[in-house]
Amino acid sequence: MSGVISYQEWTEEQKYEQFIKRIEAGEKIEADDWMPEDYRLTLIKLISMHGISEIMGALPEKEWVPKAPSLKRKLGIMAKVQDEMGHGQLLLRVAEDLMKPLGKTREDIMQDLFSGRLKFHNVFHMEAPTWGDAGLIGWLVDGAAIITQTNMLNASYGPYARALKRICAEEVFHAQHGEAIIMALAEGTDEQRAMVQDAVNRWWEALLMFFGPGDATTTGTSKQDTTIKYKIRTKTNEELRQDFFTKYIPRVLSLGLTVPDETMQFDQQQNLWVYKQPDWNKFKDIIKNNGPKSKERLGLRQTAYDTNEWVRDALNTAN
Amino acid sequence: MNKPDNKPFDPAIKSALTALLYQLADDDFILAYRGSEWLGLAPHIEEDVAFSSISQDTMGHAAMFYQLLEDLGEGNIDSLAHGREASERKNAVLLEMVNGPGHYLSTAQYDWAFAVVRNYFYVQAKKVRMDSLKNSSYQPLADVALKVNMELYYHLLHWKTWFVQLMQAGGEARPRMEAAIKKVLGDFEGVLTLGPLGNEIAEHGLIEAEERLKQRWLFMMEPVFESVNLSVSESVFAMKNGNGRKGEHTADLDAALSTLSEVYNVDPAASW
Numbered sequence: 001m002s003g004v005i006s007y008q009e010w011t012e013e014q015k016y017e018q019f020i021k022r023i024e025a026g027e028k029i030e031a032d033d034w035m036p037e038d039y040r041l042t043l044i045k046l047i048s049m050h051g052i053s054e055i056m057g058a059l060p061e062k063e064w065v066p067k068a069p070s071l072k073r074k075l076g077i078m079a080k081v082q083d084e085m086g087h088g089q090l091l092l093r094v095a096e097d098l099m100k101p102l103g104k105t106r107e108d109i110m111q112d113l114f115s116g117r118l119k120f121h122n123v124f125h126m127e128a129p130t131w132g133d134a135g136l137i138g139w140l141v142d143g144a145a146i147i148t149q150t151n152m153l154n155a156s157y158g159p160y161a162r163a164l165k166r167i168c169a170e171e172v173f174h175a176q177h178g179e180a181i182i183m184a185l186a187e188g189t190d191e192q193r194a195m196v197q198d199a200v201n202r203w204w205e206a207l208l209m210f211f212g213p214g215d216a217t218t219t220g221t222s223k224q225d226t227t228i229k230y231k232i233r234t235k236t237n238e239e240l241r242q243d244f245f246t247k248y249i250p251r252v253l254s255l256g257l258t259v260p261d262e263t264m265q266f267d268q269q270q271n272l273w274v275y276k277q278p279d280w281n282k283f284k285d286i287i288k289n290n291g292p293k294s295k296e297r298l299g300l301r302q303t304a305y306d307t308n309e310w311v312r313d314a315l316n317t318a319n
Numbered sequence: 320m321n322k323p324d325n326k327p328f329d330p331a332i333k334s335a336l337t338a339l340l341y342q343l344a345d346d347d348f349i350l351a352y353r354g355s356e357w358l359g360l361a362p363h364i365e366e367d368v369a370f371s372s373i374s375q376d377t378m379g380h381a382a383m384f385y386q387l388l389e390d391l392g393e394g395n396i397d398s399l400a401h402g403r404e405a406s407e408r409k410n411a412v413l414l415e416m417v418n419g420p421g422h423y424l425s426t427a428q429y430d431w432a433f434a435v436v437r438n439y440f441y442v443q444a445k446k447v448r449m450d451s452l453k454n455s456s457y458q459p460l461a462d463v464a465l466k467v468n469m470e471l472y473y474h475l476l477h478w479k480t481w482f483v484q485l486m487q488a489g490g491e492a493r494p495r496m497e498a499a500i501k502k503v504l505g506d507f508e509g510v511l512t513l514g515p516l517g518n519e520i521a522e523h524g525l526i527e528a529e530e531r532l533k534q535r536w537l538f539m540m541e542p543v544f545e546s547v548n549l550s551v552s553e554s555v556f557a558m559k560n561g562n563g564r565k566g567e568h569t570a571d572l573d574a575a576l577s578t579l580s581e582v583y584n585v586d587p588a589a590s591w
């Protein structure tokens with residue numbers, strides 16, 4: 001056929017144009033499709049960070065799995081943390097497929113975690129010293145995660161969008177599990193009520209940080225522009241944080257709890273929540289593995305990884 | 320014996336029945352606890368997901384057995400699970416042993432060979448019990464055994480796969496596995512025994528006799544042992560660290576109980 005050149009003969013620019021056309025039309029990009037290099041790299045970074053955060057996120061709750069105060073709660077939190085590990089597994093597989101052309105594997109993801117090149121979400125660097133924290137993580141951290149993940153449900157990258165669909169469905173159960181723990185405490189003894197309020201106070205700043213800085217001027221860099229350009233997400237960090245306030249501030253207050261920010265109020269004119277900014281320098285420091293529990297949790301992972309080396313060797317020789 | 324609510328129990332049968340139920344409940348409860356300490360520390364992420372699913376099932380089984388005790392007037396399930404001293408516990412000592420050196424939150428250097436062997440050998444023993452309990456003279460227990468059994472097929476397959484794979488692997492795996500087998504068998508009699516009331520338990524038809532169950536365990540395991548070139552003689556089965564069925568336990572159990580009931584003990588009367 002004359003006049004039609006085959007796809008292999010297309011220039012990079014033509015492929016790029018075609019790619020943009022596809023995502024503009026709402027088409028999904030699949031693992032083996034052509035994609036611009038910065039799209040691939042952005043996805044690898046985003047998805048491996050998300051995946052490893054699910055896995056590191058199991059650690060603050062891990063403390064409370066054996067300690068949960070009833071059989072029902074033990075079963076509930078076991079199921080929840082198992083789901084989180086499952087999310088990690090699902091996401092790392094998506095990331096692995098994207099990394100294949102670069103010759104990288106899961107081993108690289110783990111080594112990048114240990115070396116600090118691969119970061120995990122700020123919230124999972126924090127302490128969870130009471131059962132109240134175990135409830136709060138399910139209620140508000142998973143609640144915040146639902147908001148950021150729902151924002152990417154229509155991501156242009158098909159495998160990620162499909163993984164998120166499954167994850168979000170489970171996150172809803174996690175938030176209900178967390179809310180049930182919090183409700184029991186909030187309606188309980190004075191000691192139990194104090195446990196919840198302490199947890200809210202302890203986690204508030206980390207929850208605001210969870211959505212990321214408003215723009216690059218705060219922390220120097222921000223990936224949000226690239227992810228919006230490539231239709232991986234739609235809303236900005238600040239829009240998501242506002243959605244979180246709208247959803248959760250009334251719920252926190254209705255339980256007779258307070259948020260540790262006296263300036264917090266809804267401004268009718270701007271149609272925005274006004275609040276005290278978290279300390280973004282602290283945020284940068286935390287995700288560089290200088291948070292209160294960063295070293296201990298990475299150490300736990302690293303020790304387990306080293307202790308199990310003989311098992312991985314055995315599996316490799318068996319194959 | 321079908322309806323505990325309506326018919327008053329012969330006290331001899333009731334004490335045999337509760338003795339058996341405490342063993343079943345406490346065994347699963349403490350092993351599920353040990354499994355939950357492994358969370359996030361398994362050899363790979365896929366295994367973490369699978370192992371935590373098994374531990375969750377096992378905790379669910381413990382809850383069903385505690386529920387049968389609650390129904391018999393032994394107290395509510397949460398106080399049975401969280402509120403009893405070590406000396407009141409009837410689990411096998413093997414199942415309370417720590418996973419390895421270190422603490423589950425910081426310095427854990429857990430022994431995967433021990434995890435595989437302990438779980439595999441125990442799950443097979445549990446399977447033999449559940450199969451026998453399907454014909455228990457106490458119908459509510461037979462009903463629970465049927466439910467438990469459905470999940471055991473997968474647990475057994477899981478641990479057997481690990482066992483065979485590691486036994487046949489080269490390098491450090493084989494000696495590590497053999498050391499774990501020695502350790503597990505050194506207290507495995509404690510898993511197989513039905514305790515001081517074993518004869519009564521069998522006489523009342525609650526479950527078959529201890530010796531039959533033990534032979535059945537050996538019968539099930541022998542082909543697997545053979546396939547990995549291992550010879551196991553029942554003469555090595557022992558209770559080196561005590562008979563848990565009599566309430567004999569180690570310091571490992573005391574430490575486990577204070578962890579697992581830490582929040583419960585803040586206020587045992589509160590609703591959590």
Ligand SMILES: [Fe+2]
Pocket residue numbers: 054083084087167171
């Ligand atoms: Fe998750």
Ligand SMILES: [Fe+2]
Pocket residue numbers: 084142170171174
């Ligand atoms: Fe979650």
